[in-house]
Amino acid sequence: MPKMIRTRGIIVLAALITFSVIFIHGPTSRAVALEPDRTLTYWRGEVRNILLDYIRCVCTPGSRDFIPSKDRVAVFDMDGTLMSEKPFPYVFDAAFRYILQNKDELYEKGPQYKALCEAAQRRDVAYFRKHIAQTFALPFKEKTYGVFRNWCLNVFETQINSLKKRPQKDLIFKPMIELIDLLQARGFQVYVVSGSLQFAIMAISEKYLHVDESHCIGSMVQARAKKEGEKTVFLREELQPPANVNSGKAMRIMMRTGQAPVLAFGNSMGDTWMLDFTASSPYRHMAFVIDHDDPREFVYHHPALLKRAKEKEWVVIRMKESFKTIYGK
Numbered sequence: 001m002p003k004m005i006r007t008r009g010i011i012v013l014a015a016l017i018t019f020s021v022i023f024i025h026g027p028t029s030r031a032v033a034l035e036p037d038r039t040l041t042y043w044r045g046e047v048r049n050i051l052l053d054y055i056r057c058v059c060t061p062g063s064r065d066f067i068p069s070k071d072r073v074a075v076f077d078m079d080g081t082l083m084s085e086k087p088f089p090y091v092f093d094a095a096f097r098y099i100l101q102n103k104d105e106l107y108e109k110g111p112q113y114k115a116l117c118e119a120a121q122r123r124d125v126a127y128f129r130k131h132i133a134q135t136f137a138l139p140f141k142e143k144t145y146g147v148f149r150n151w152c153l154n155v156f157e158t159q160i161n162s163l164k165k166r167p168q169k170d171l172i173f174k175p176m177i178e179l180i181d182l183l184q185a186r187g188f189q190v191y192v193v194s195g196s197l198q199f200a201i202m203a204i205s206e207k208y209l210h211v212d213e214s215h216c217i218g219s220m221v222q223a224r225a226k227k228e229g230e231k232t233v234f235l236r237e238e239l240q241p242p243a244n245v246n247s248g249k250a251m252r253i254m255m256r257t258g259q260a261p262v263l264a265f266g267n268s269m270g271d272t273w274m275l276d277f278t279a280s281s282p283y284r285h286m287a288f289v290i291d292h293d294d295p296r297e298f299v300y301h302h303p304a305l306l307k308r309a310k311e312k313e314w315v316v317i318r319m320k321e322s323f324k325t326i327y328g329k
Contacts, residue, residue: 040182042175047288047322050315051179054286058262059186065284067262069187074263075217075253075274076180078194078201081267081290082209084171086298087163088125091136091196094155095128096120098139106139113138133239136197137221142235145199145223153203163298172208173297174328176265180210188263193217193253195245195270217252219244245270250277265290265317269305275314287314294319296326 040048057065058072079085088096099106099120106113112134119127128135140148156168164171180190192201192211198218205211222240226233244252250273253261260280266272267290278285289309292300297319309316319326 040175040178042178042324042328043322044324045321047315047317050286054263054284055182055186058284067283070189071259071262071283072183072186072188073191073253073257073259073261074183074188075191075193075261075265076176076211077266077268077271077274078192078196078209080292081265081271082173082176082192083168084161084164084173084297086300087123087161088128089196090156090168091152091200092125092128093159093168094152094200095135095139096123097155097159098151102139109138132243136219136243137236137239140221140236144233144235146233148197148236149199149203152197152200156204156208169204169208170327172327173323174325175323177210183263184210189215189257191215191217191253191257191261193244193249193274195219195243195249197221198244217244217249217256247273249274253277260285262286264288267292267305268302269308272305272308276312287312289314289316291316291318293321294323294326296320 039052043051057063058067060066076082079089079091083090099117103117103120107117112131115127116131116134116138119131140151158167160167161171183190190211192205192209192215194201194217196218198216198220201216201218202213205213205216219239220241222237223234224237226235242248249271253274254277260277261274262278262281262283262285264271264275264278264286265288266275271289275287275289278287287309289305291306292298306316308314
């Protein structure tokens, strides 16, 4: 009997020690150890090492760089950062295709609609960018968010990219999604912050980007509420506030999260305010710029952004050097 009591005492003591470790340090501390050979396997080179070192330091209790999980906010641009944006971002492709399918109806609604229809027939993305408010609002005006969202998802999953001859869903950067998965496993709150329309982002975020819909920050179209029986529906109206680019990205991150991010990833001059916003964080922070130098994807550069990155000491992710694969197997 005394031997049985001692055995039970040892078991109870071990359980108490285990509980104490979990209670004191929390679940994130148990996942701090990074196995280099099994982590960020789609990455290679110096940038991979920089990322692994940063994640290890800010997630390790007792480290001078430790960041509480509630403050581990990471933000990612979408088009060109998480997936290919050539020949144009997928939200523009959705607009092009909807306008062309409904051009007879839209053409009769007035000069702005007529101009959009003619631009869509020319595949004139420059016109769409210059008239972004009309591009985002007019084609689906008076349609519900659900109609718009379902259309965008269908275009994303089924329509073939004219340059890569694959649907957009197959043009997502596997290394970036792998990074998002790792950050979330280490207690980071990950947000997709894009100039694309918010409901277009939400349509694909969970299945394809591994980010919860509630963590999508994009351009918004004002809505009008309407009752249909017992249901409340929202009909799209005008673009309001302005498109989510430049200072708007930093402002809306602050409005949604209440703080500056500690990690930011972008690929264009429209992302610079978001990237620079990391410097407002009291914690160790980093900003990363994607440089499209890899023919496995598309080769194009933003010299002004690369110059800014050098001045600000942002880390440049050169795809050819840093990504073992672009779209995965």
